Amino acid sequence: MMVKALQFQLYRWSWKPLTSISISSSLSLFPQFPNNNHNPFLNAAVTPRFAPFRASSSSSSSAAVPANVRSIKFCQWCGGSTKHDIPDGEEKFRAICTVCGRIAYQNPKMVVGCLIEHDNKVLLCKRNIQPSHGLWTLPAGYLEIGESAVEGAIRETREEANADVEVISPFAQLDIPLIGQTYMIFLAKLKKPDFSPGPESSECQLFPLDDLPFNSLSFSSMVVTLSLYVEDIKAGKPKFHYGTIMKRPGTSPSDINAYTLDYHMHT
Numbered sequence: 001m002m003v004k005a006l007q008f009q010l011y012r013w014s015w016k017p018l019t020s021i022s023i024s025s026s027l028s029l030f031p032q033f034p035n036n037n038h039n040p041f042l043n044a045a046v047t048p049r050f051a052p053f054r055a056s057s058s059s060s061s062s063a064a065v066p067a068n069v070r071s072i073k074f075c076q077w078c079g080g081s082t083k084h085d086i087p088d089g090e091e092k093f094r095a096i097c098t099v100c101g102r103i104a105y106q107n108p109k110m111v112v113g114c115l116i117e118h119d120n121k122v123l124l125c126k127r128n129i130q131p132s133h134g135l136w137t138l139p140a141g142y143l144e145i146g147e148s149a150v151e152g153a154i155r156e157t158r159e160e161a162n163a164d165v166e167v168i169s170p171f172a173q174l175d176i177p178l179i180g181q182t183y184m185i186f187l188a189k190l191k192k193p194d195f196s197p198g199p200e201s202s203e204c205q206l207f208p209l210d211d212l213p214f215n216s217l218s219f220s221s222m223v224v225t226l227s228l229y230v231e232d233i234k235a236g237k238p239k240f241h242y243g244t245i246m247k248r249p250g251t252s253p254s255d256i257n258a259y260t261l262d263y264h265m266h267t
């Protein structure tokens with residue numbers, strides 16, 4: 001850490017008070033000295049690496065933070081305390097560090113997975129973890145840094161169902177603004193008819209389309225995806241779908257029918 005490195009260098013160079021370098025007395029990272037006369041860091045200030053935060057003239061620090069803004073109490077870069085306000089030139093509340101001035105932007109997470117058809121059946125996994133423990137889902141999970149959406153979907157399928165798949169085409173992109181998630185589901189086929197539960201699954205099973213467990217699915221995203229797929233197959237051909245799942249505020253992930261599908265578009 002730069003401040004600690006500076007402290008170390010100052011001790012190496014001289015034990016005398018250094019008036020030419022000033023560090024803010026509000027920084028509590030330095031050791032406490034029994035006698036302030038021996039504290040070479042007292043009464044000084046270092047120029048901050050980031051410009052001080054300036055709130056928008058249209059905002060007020062006392063304004064109520066919207067419920068959909070996640071509270072962040074400490075800066076992920078320097079550990080300083082944060083305040084929630086609207087930065088100058090922006091329109092939304094952000095968590096701004098009161099020490100280094102950095103702004104913590106919150107971005108949606110992408111969930112990727114595969115809808116695998118084999119012999120006119122769909123492969124589902126029963127979740128062995130929370131949330132929605134014991135309910136059925138497509139093999140899917142969070143995309144990781146350094147991989148494409150297709151690579152992530154293949155990896156999640158291997159982890160949850162011990163199955164090697166070939167991705168055929170994208171099937172659905174579903175945004176869920178309330179929980180900050182975007183789903184990208186791909187149509188895929190098994191390279192070989194072998195699968196078994198991974199650590200996050202207790203069972204893996206192929207379900208005929210007429211016997212899909214809609215009352216025991218894990219999330220609204222699974223209900224929407226499988227419903228669209230069944231409709232497409234009955235119509236003769238899978239399409240690519242986009243839609244926004246609007247969850248009712250205050251509902252739990254297991255309340256799978258508390259939603260509407262808005263902005264639905266398809267090829």
